[in-house]
Amino acid sequence: MxxxxxxxxxxxxxxxxxxxxxxxxxxxxxxxxxxxxxxxxxxxxxxxxxxxxxxxxxxxxxxxxARPAEPAAAGVPRRLTGFFAHGRLTSIPVRPVVRRELLEHLTETLFAAERSYTEREVNEAFRTVHDDTSALRRYCVENGLLVRERDGSSYRRVTAVSG
Known part of the structure; x- marks a missing residue:
């Protein structure tokens, strides 16, 4: 909500x-x-x-x-709050473990699991939190959180995330 x-x-x-x-x-x-x-x-x-x-x-x-968010589940995970200001991502974590946690959070909150997205839609979603959409898109693909079709026509969120 x-x-x-x-x-x-x-x-x-x-x-x-x-x-x-x-x-x-x-x-x-x-x-x-x-x-x-x-x-x-x-x-x-x-x-x-x-x-x-x-x-x-x-x-x-x-x-x-829409349901009101639960206080504990609302917003950004506590470990990631330092990377956000006013609802926007201020920097992408350098440490791979923390970056992966951030990317998991973003893909779960920005993309529905049951649909495909064009590159433009992926960029529009990422742009709501950070201007470097290509870096976020690339990191998500490299980390197996988004799967890109071979022809580059669409992206899909991976539902089974392995830590």
Whole structure:
């Protein structure tokens, strides 16, 4: 629930969400840098989904399914809090064990296990927490947390994570 509210807290993002709900967002506007940034946040929060044909859709049932976060489970794991400020990742851990823990946290919170994502969608999701999307994407693939199709057309979250 907190993630949904945080995603809609920004007035510009709220307006963008309303335009998507009303199907009033021309496709050409999606490429504007500020729109892409806000769109990535809406997608990662589960408020907006990109259909296979590239169009955007908003499903209001996400609000019915949302549950208030449990205090212990909300947010970032305690060991990783020093890497975040104001909801954004400030640095990627150098130590492999800590970096892996961070990547596991990001993939579990940003990507649904049952669907495929285009590279653009992966970048939009990662951009909500950090600007170096290519590094995060590469680390997730190297650590076996995201699987990239051979032709590079899509990525999938790996559900069985081995420590």
């Amino acid at each position: 907190d993630q949904l509210l945080a995603a809609l807290a920004d007035p510009e993002r709220l307006k963008l969400y309303a335009r998507i709900v009303l199907q009033a967002l021309p496709p050409r506007e999606e490429d504007a840098p500020t729109v892409r940034k806000h769109l990535g946040r809406l997608i990662s929060a589960g408020l907006v989904e990109r259909r296979p044909d590239g169009s955007l859709t908003a499903d209001a049932s996400v609000f019915r399914r």
